[in-house]
Amino acid sequence: MQAFREAILNGASGEEIGAIPLPDHYRAATVHRDEVGMFEGLPSAEKDPRLSLHVEEVPVPELAPDEAYIAVMASAINFNTVWSSIFEPLPTFSFLERLGRESRWGARHDLPYHVLGSDASGVVIRVGSAVRHWKPGDKVVLHCNYVDDQDPSAHHDSMLAANQRIWGYESNFGGLADLTVVKANQIMPKPAHLTWEEAAVNALCNSTSYRMLVSRSGADMKQGDVVLIWGATGGLGGYAVQYVLNGGGIPVGVVSSEDKVQLLKEMGCEAVINRRAKNYRFWKDDHTQDESEWRRFGKDIRALVNEDPDIVFEHPGRTTMGASVFVTKRGGTIVTCAATSGYLVEYDNRHLWMKLKSIKSSHFANYQEAWEANRLVCLGKINPTLSVCYPLEQVGEAAYQVHHNLHEGKIAVLALAPTEGLGIDDYALREKIGEDKLNIFRRHASRQREQASTD
Ligand code: NAP
Secondary structure: OHHHHHHHHOOOOHHHHHHOOOOOEEEEEEEEHHHOOOOOOOOHHHOOHHHHOEEEEEEOOOOOOOEEEEEEEEEEOOHHHHHHHOOOOOOOHHHHHHHHOOOHHHHOOOOOEEEOOOOEEEEEEEEOOOOOOOOOOOEEEEOOEEOOOOOHHHOOOHHHOOOOEEOOOOOOOOOOEOEEEEEHHHEEEOOOOOOHHHHHOOHHHHHHHHHHHOOOOOOOOOOOOEEEEOOOOOOOHHHHHHHHHHOOOEEEEEEOOHHHHHHHHHHOOOEEEEHHHHOOOOEOOOOOEOHHHHHHHHHHHHHHHOOOOOEEEEOOOOOOHHHHHHHOOOOOEEEEOOOOOOOOOOOOHHHHHOOOOEEEEOOOOOHHHHHHHHHHHHOOOOOOOEEEEEEHHHHHHHHHHHHOOOOOOEEEEEOOOOOOOOOOOOHHHHHHHOHHHHOHHHHHHHHHHHHHHHO
């Protein structure tokens, strides 16, 4: 892949890039099927991605007619990288086996290793014979909705497709690598004003937050809505806050440190709750919740914005769902896409039905939603939440940081890009948006590092 790296960095034409011979092997971050039992018996927190993630050479798979090879300049850690690398809630090899049974092309994915990664920025280097809209040399970002567009169920909302998958989690050949294989309908234009690493971190979390809040498939937020956002400086939350502010809503951000409170204020989110300082105890013990703590939380929200949330942006799951249902306004919506702290959630149904609240489920985004979310990044209306960047060799450490909630926003991983700061084409737009806005999370992270080194 070095020849592709040199060509891309030297501004080679699409024709020149398309003429470079493909390698037999490429460098990739993998987990191994014969290691899925390595953490058996350990609590989640002790399952260490630094032990299960490998960076190694793997063979280049054959290309299907509707696919493209992408030279990956940068990728990102998502929480699904953590799930895959700690083999929870189940090892991802069962997904690959199922895909392997579907077709001749699906069979390529069922391997003793799984190349992870559900985000990337890079350059198209080859396209299959059925690809119409993309060609070698195109600078792109990739979204992770992996669907068979010959399946009728994929044609209303492709997230409802019977065989919908997440690329690099439920399929192989993901983005944490120097090369990836994607379906043509996963490709979107790279925002020209961003570096490779800034461009690589957005698609998964930005599109998910877009569907949850803005799209009619989600909570369908309107101007003036109060939106409670759990983990408001996290991967999803950092985009959710921007959507609420852009859409004329009133975000109430929940975070767990004073540093994060400051970060949210810098983003323009004025109503913030530090859940650690407030020490909410929604659960008295493993089986019993405490309604008086839900009530205390509700009062704290009212004290900030004078009313209850129209929408609660939910993803922590078991720890928070009871409180989320309780504090939502009469007739409001709890929109959920995850359950980081446990998926067997519990809430008091009386507070749901008597006050006509709705729980809306959401999962990633269809191509159109991902495209619209990416368009907002291209226009500079949504900014990357990149806080820190690791080289591919340190992918285990990067996943460890996310697993232990030591990060803010998004962590990028450099693949073929040799350093940060490369890949910008539209300097005028960058200047118009301003480095200040583009670098809020990174500036914050570097201030924290400085602080830590002086302490
Ligand atoms: P992230 O970057 O780790 O951010 C999550 C934030 O949630 C953390 O920063 C933390 O913020 C907060 N949090 C964690 N545990 C909590 C708890 N017990 N109670 C309250 N807040 C808690 O992760 P992410 O990328 O935002 O993803 C969040 C979840 O959504 C993950 O489970 C991920 O797998 C899932 N997800 C689903 C989809 C989908 O399409 N369905 C897409 C993306 C992500 P504070 O500590 O500051 O409060």
